[in-house]
Amino acid sequence: MTSVRSIACIMLVALFALAPVSSAAEKTLTIGLLGPLSGGAASYGVELLRGAEMKVDEINKAGGLKIGGDQYKLKLISYDHKAIAADAATAANKLVFQDKVKFIIGNAVGATCNAVQTVTEPQKVLFAFVCWGTKNLGPDKPYSFRSMLSQWEAAEPFYRWIKEKHPAIKRVAIISPNDTSGLDTNTAVVKAIKALGFELVAEETYERGTKDFYPLLTKMIAQKPDMIDVAAAPPGEAALLVKQARELGFKGAKGWTAGTNPFNLIEVAGKEAAEGIWSPVNINVKSDFVSPAVRKFGEEYEKRYKELPGVIAVANYAAFDVFTKSMVDAQSVEPEKVLTAITAKPHDTVWGKVVIGGKDTYGIDRQFLYPLVISEVRDGKVVDVAQTVPAALKK
């Protein structure tokens, strides 16, 4: 018995003696994440978080990031801003001044991005987001990146494809939430459809969280559109829009320029109402169009969370990839050096090769660019029907 105690004591002493040595060799890099984790836009925030969690776990399992002779384990801190701009500013202040983060990877909903940037830009904190606000990128915001194609990259090629493949569609009605993301999406879609010779017969907005769209749809359908684009509606609301449009007798084409999760749309709307809806930015992780890397990501995501990922989860996973690989390339966790590494070259990610571009649209190269796939819902399944390239990527 005495010898057992002695061995235990020796092991304890050895553990205490070794502990400082191992912590000195291993550092922790804290990365922030913001998003609507509750409320009507929660599906965006939760996908952001899950995409980030998967990348963080993957990196930590592989031993962390080897930077400048140190081994960094990643730690993720996330805050819920409920898609409210004031809450987003508060959360950003917490991350930057309380948690001392230098990287915030993940945020959604345009107005909250503007709020976060009032903190991140002066503090030179690198910030990647999936918000669709037009003014979220610009020369005055050099530390900000959009990690997902926005309405400005998607609308024009999407409507060009509609014009070529479905020439009978002439009259278009669009509807989006009445916040920055929604209004900017409507602006981009209107610009694209007018440039391509379509007639805009209705442009509507609604309060996020709305469930009954009969009144707005009655007004829109009275204008006899050939197609209704539920442009920036999140999946649950887009589903109700197409379901209720069908109930009101609408039999025309349906588009979803900013569609992010067609699986959830089909689940809520039902396959009859969802039938035929096109979307240029979502991702079907089970499609043959996508890379093996995306398919593998989809399988692991489904295994872990019991749901299929939407495009936002993939986008934030890729954003984490670009940022962390750039830290290794720069051999630094200083934001300025990482920024230089991010913009220096294209990056291999789960999307395939991602180019950081967008100067013609935003005045600065901070937009992740990659080919977009147009999908269609057929008999309750998401089928990819075309692949096209944003104009900025062509250049």
Next chain:
Amino acid sequence: MTLNVLVQALLNGFGLAMAYVLVALGLTLIFSILEIINFAHGEFYMFGAFVTYLAFTQVKAPFVLALLAAIVVVGLAGGVAERLVFRHLRGKTLNAFIVSLGLLWVMQAVAQIIFGIQDKSVPSAFSGVLRLGGVFISIERFAVIVCATLLIVALYAFLEWTRVGRAMRAAAQDADGAALQGVNIELISALGFALGCALAGASGALLAPVLSVSPWMGALPVVKAFIIIILGGMGSLPGAVLGGLILGVVEGVGTLFFSSAAVNMLGFLMVIAILVLRPRGLVGGA
């Protein structure tokens, strides 16, 4: 604008207004008896929708059974909430306000943990669309109007013609007076709270197949319910029905002429006007 569009707009407004009237009636019943404004009332509506979701998807229950299950389960939950929490806060408006906000967040968080974040669909019990000329209404929305109307009539009959219902009205008018007449105020409070929550649960169950189900679905109906009861008058059953119809017409027809933001504003403008010009509401108190 064609006549069809105008009739469609009126029908749109009327359709869901009746379901929101049920939420409003529950809210006003609880306020009358306990003098508590239950901000978590929308979450009992959400609870009813999830009970229906489970009844449909897990037990494959028919619609009527799912509706009854929602009424009973949510009513019982309301009774428990009254017994454990709200009974102790009777008349303490500020405390009850804070506690009900806490309950709101707790119920939302629990629903999020159990059911996840994505909207859920409840299969429709009544498929198909009714078409009258150029006016459309889905059969499931029509069923909502019928069921909600029947429930409102049943509530009216219960409050008017049953002993317990009359005791509730007496407690709402003057709790001390009712107690002196032998009314068991604690029991009546529990029953009133349970009945109020059951009405919200019924509304959630009726609208679950029409809309979709999510942990945050209670926010909008409770706002509409507040508008309805302020328009009609706190504690007034006919007032709640009238308030619901006015709100439905204003929202349905207003959307034809104004943006959705402006229409939302109209509801609150009516509330401000009523509170300034006729604080008792259009129909008046209990």
